[in-house]
Every structure is written in structure tokens, then in C-alpha cells.
Amino acid sequence: MTLYAVTFYVLAAIVVLSTLLAIIQRQVIHAVVYLIVSFFATGLLFYLLGAPFLAALEVIIYAGAIMVLFLFIVMTVRAESGEDKGEIYQWLPAVILGIISLFVGGVLIFEIPGSKTGLSTGMATPSAFGQFLFKNYWFPVEIASFLLLIGLVGALYLGRRESRKGSEDRR
Amino acid sequence: MLLEWILGFVFLIVKLTIVLIILLTVAAYLVWVERKLLGRIQARYGPNRAGEFGLLQPLADLVKLITKEDTVPQEANKGIFLLAPGVVGLMALLIFAVVPFGSGVTLWGRSIPLVITDLNVGLLFILALSSISVYGIALGGWASNSKYSLLGGIRGAAQMISYEVPMGLSLVPVVMLARSFSLVEITNAQSARPFIFVQPVSFILFLIAALAEIKRIPFDLPEAENELGAGYHTEYSGMRFGLFFLGEYITMIILGSLIAVFFLGGWHGPLLPPIIWFLLKVGIIVFTLIWFRATFPRIRYDQLMNTGWKVLIPIALLNIVVTGALVLGTS
Helix, strand or coil: CCHHHHHHHHHHHHHHHHHHHHHHCCCHHHHHHHHHHHHHHHHHHHHHCCCHHHHHHHHHHHHHHHHHHHHHHHHHHCCCCCCCCCCHHHHHHHHHHHHHHHHHHHHHHHCCCCCCCCCCCCCCCHHHHHHHHHHHCHHHHHHHHHHHHHHHHHHHHHHHHHHHHHHHHHC | CHHHHHHHHHHHHHHHHHHHHHHHHHHHHHHHHHHHHHHHHCCCCCCCCCCHHHCCHHHHHHHHHHHCCCCCCCCCCHHHHHHHHHHHHHHHHHHHHHCCCCCCEEECCEEECCCCCCCCCHHHHHHHHHHHHHHHHHHHHHHCCCHHHHHHHHHHHHHHHHHHHHHHHHHHHHHHHHCCCCHHHHHHCCCCCCHHHHCHHHHHHHHHHHHHHCCCCCCCHHHCHHHHCCHHHCCCCHHHHHHHHHHHHHHHHHHHHHHHHHCCCCCCCCCCCHHHHHHHHHHHHHHHHHHHHHHCCCCCHHHHHHHHHHHHHHHHHHHHHHHHHHHHHHC
């Protein structure tokens, strides 16, 4: 095994383990911390696979920005760790979806030709990445940004109405 | 081949050790410099008991911090409480890895670049690590299980994620002009003239946003003494408090280095050797930060949020559009 392979398996193990812990932890704040570790390790995995730009974005956006909002909510609501195991209609769909994705993942790994040979290590510079993305996939990028804009406007609208009501209550 | 590899590894370790020792020493003495300067500005002496001019004060502080009992509040969330200061200290140290502090030297026929690692996404690496260090503050404040700490942690998280946005946006024009995220290439792009003359708006935006990001006066709301005790690190003692403190002073040095690299031309300068120019520029910025602390009052929380979202971000976006148009027009 090369040094690359060893690093890859260590990082992959960290990702899988911390994600698992994030799901099964009873205390919400611990789950958030494990999820942050998982995103951080995913970022390192991207770096190892030759995509430093994606690695940086993964850490900035997922580990840095989105999880802070999770943490923010958990910090302010004082969530008690509940003891109930949940209803069957809650966990049954999750189990079915989990089995399906496990099956698809297994098929992808073992049945598709070419999945057994390792890819050669590469390195994509940020400018090469940008050129490729905006030459070949400019339309999906535009759609995604439009979607985000709609979300932003919606959030603004909801926030506005809420705060106006709040200020009336105070008076 | 193997010998070459081992030699390179040894060089790297030696370089890391030297940089780390210098960084930690400078951070420790920065505390002394700050106390001395604040004293001067407020017409008093500052530390003057330990050694000549109080020069042994950092050593005395270190002995105190290490020998002090490391207390954990009874109701605290122990694991996270113990971990949080480490996150702050570690992220501050790691950011310095991409800062170029000289043009490079040749030792025994081997050229050594004076930067730990020249990442081609160096600028994003800095933003990523500074967004991770938010957790040290938020989790430290939460895990202490004290009202002051929690309020400090929440304020810290809100302030830091709000000002990350204008900080990132203010650097976009710099990247446009240098055409690279690498800090070495950004420095080299300024060999003719520093970006402060081309991008004064970016410079001011970055200075304000980064000042808020490192939570110094006038933006030190997460640890506002008169309302929150000591904010998110109220419950910490001993070396764990020391780590928060160390992180704060290292980020001061880093902010100085980043402004030097992004806007003042890094180690470029006439006559003097490159590394002296770099230290000089960092020194000027750090002095200015201490000066700010001595002169500015703390701003209010709603003013802080309004400035970030309603003033800095629109100006930064406008600046990007104008710079983009000019870059396209001239090329």
C-alpha cells in the first residue's frame, strides 16, 4: 500500500465513523460536533484526490457556515436528549432508503467494470476547475444560483413579517 | 532518491520548528508590547517590575498560567469544554502555514522558499480555518454552562459568521488582480505597486471585517467586560485560558501579515532585505491595532450587525463589480 492509500483509508474511516456517531448520538451538540469532523475529513479527502479548491469550499461552506447555523440553534434552544425511540413511520422509510442505497452502492462498487482499477492521482488547479465548470456546466450552475436566490428572497419575506409582528407586540 | 527525500523532510521539520518558536515568542512579547503601549497612551508605566522595562513579564505570565489549577465547572460538558481552547490555538497556528515572509534563501545549494507551504488555494485555506475557529469560541461558551459564557459564545458565533462574508468578498478584487489564490503569487503580483493604491476600498473593508473577525476593540462584544464578565472564556483558567489568549495574539500577528501580503506588497520593498520589509509592515499594522484598542470605544451590538450586513457587504459587492469591469476593460 502506498502512503496515498493509507491516508485515504484513514480519512475514509474517520468520515464513516464520525457520520455514524453523528446519527446515533443522543446529545444534539455532540452530533453537531461529529458532523463537523465528518465534513472536515471529507474536505481533506477532496484534497487528497487532487481537488484543493473543492476541499477549501467543503470546509468553508459545510463545516464553516452551515454547521455554525446548526450549532447556533442548538445553543439557543437548550435541547434535551429525549429517551423515546421514535415511531415506526419515522424510522421505517429511513431503513428502506438505507437498504436501497446500500444495494446501489454495492452494485456500483462490484459490478461496474473499471471500478477495481485505481485512478491515477491528479491535481486540478482552481483556474482549471473554474474553466471546466463554466465551459461545460454553466447551465446547471445558473439554475442552482437561481434556486438559491429564490430561497434568499423567501427567507427575507418570512423574516420581515415576523420581525414586524414582534415590534408591534413590544409596544 | 530516498536520501534526497529524507533530507527534504529534515529541512521541512527544521523550518517548521524555527517558524513555530519565533511565532510563539513574538506572540508572547506582543502581550508585553501591547500592555506597554496601552500604558504609554493612557499616561502610565505599564509592566515594569519583572526584569528591565518589565521584559521578563511574558515569562512570569507563562509560569503563572502553567502552574495555575486547570478548573472545570461542575455542570460543564467536560469533553467539549476541554477541547474548545485547543481549536482556537491550533487554527491560529495553522493559518500561518501559507503566509510567505520572504523571497527565499539558498542554503548549501538548496533553495528554501520562506513560506511553510505555497498552497494554490492559500487564500481559501485562510478563510476555511478562520471559519473553523468559530467553533472554539461558540463551543467553549456553550460547554461552560454559564450565562455569561453562553452569551459571549453566541455573540462570537453571530459576529464571526456575519463578518466572514464581507471579509471574503473584500478579497475577491485582490484575487481578480493577482489572478491567483496563492499568497506567494499575490505577493509577486505587487512587485511594481502594492494593491493598497489600486484597491483602497478593499483595504478598508478587509481591515474592518478582519478586526471584527478577530474580535478586537471596537468589535470585542463576545468578551465585553462590563456586561459579560469575560465572555466566552469566563470559566477557563490556567493554560486553557492561556490558549485562548495565545490564539488572540497569534491572530493579531496573522492579521498584520495578511494585510501586508494582500495590500502592502508583502516582502517587496527597496533597499532593505525582504524579511525586514515584511516584519516592518507587520509591525506597523500591529501597532495600529493596539492604537485602535487604546482610542476607540466598543460599538453596540445592533450597530455591529447593521454595519456588517447593510454597509460592508453592499460596498464589497459594488467594488467587485467595478473591479471586474475594469479588469475586463483593460485586458
